[in-house]
Amino acid sequence: MPFTSLDRRLVGWSALFVVSQSLIGAVLGPAAPRVLQGQTAMSARAYREVLESMDDAETARYRRHFYLDFVHPLVFAIALRTGVKRLSELTSISPRTRSALLAAASVSAAADYAENVVGLYLLDHREAISDPVVRATSTVSITKWVLALGTFGCLAQGFVRFWGSNLRNS
Numbered sequence: 001m002p003f004t005s006l007d008r009r010l011v012g013w014s015a016l017f018v019v020s021q022s023l024i025g026a027v028l029g030p031a032a033p034r035v036l037q038g039q040t041a042m043s044a045r046a047y048r049e050v051l052e053s054m055d056d057a058e059t060a061r062y063r064r065h066f067y068l069d070f071v072h073p074l075v076f077a078i079a080l081r082t083g084v085k086r087l088s089e090l091t092s093i094s095p096r097t098r099s100a101l102l103a104a105a106s107v108s109a110a111a112d113y114a115e116n117v118v119g120l121y122l123l124d125h126r127e128a129i130s131d132p133v134v135r136a137t138s139t140v141s142i143t144k145w146v147l148a149l150g151t152f153g154c155l156a157q158g159f160v161r162f163w164g165s166n167l168r169n170s
Contacts, residue, residue, distance in 0.1 A: 001166070006086045013079035020072045027065045031058035035065070039115065039141040047134045051126065059123070066120050069112070076148060077109035083155045090162050101154055104147040111144035 028035055031054055038050040054062060084101040087093060093101075118137045122129050 004086075004089075006082065006089065010079070010082045010086050013075065013082050017072075017075050017079045020068060020075050024065050024068050024072060027068060028061050029058075031061045034058065035062060038119070040138055041134055042138055044129045044131045044134050047122070047129055048126065051123070063120070063123060066116055069116050073109035073112035073116075076112075077105045080105035080108075080148065080151050080155070083159075084151070087155055087158045087162070091158055093158070097154075101151050104151045108144045108147035108151070111140045111147070115141045115144060 025032060034050050034054055038047055041047040041050060051059075081102055084093075084098060084105065088098045115137060118133070118140075122133070122137075
């Protein structure tokens with residue numbers, strides 16, 4: 001099976017995703033677990049506790065990660081969408097499933113952008129932290145993770161099945 005231009009794009013965008021995610025992790029450093037706690041907090045009290053538990057260096061890391069995290073959603077959406085397109089060339093994905101996976105990648109990226117905007121705003125406007133705002137933002141964040149990881153899981157399963165089938169048949 002020849003290595004296509006879509007394969008090259010998939011490898012390139014996937015590699016860029018890994019680099020982007022690694023850079024975000026490196027920038028966040030020890031603040032990363034607290035950022036995840038903030039993304040999944042379901043009350044203003046819990047969200048404030050997360051922000052207050054960060055020292056000045058961790059808060060600076062959190063703020064700095066947004067520079068990368070305003071590019072990262074585009075990178076992961078393109079990587080996922082490219083994977084869906086390539087898998088649909090290789091296997092018999094139904095048009096409905098293909099459309100759903102393509103949409104999930106895009107909606108996940110949009111959710112990440114929304115989460116980033118609110119997170120950056122609340123960092124400097126803590127008086128705006130309220131239960132409804134935190135619950136809505138955390139719901140968007142959790143939805144982002146479910147859609148992105150769900151799409152990745154479907155792609156992983158599809159590619160493993162395809163490669164396994166090709167190995168058995170060769």
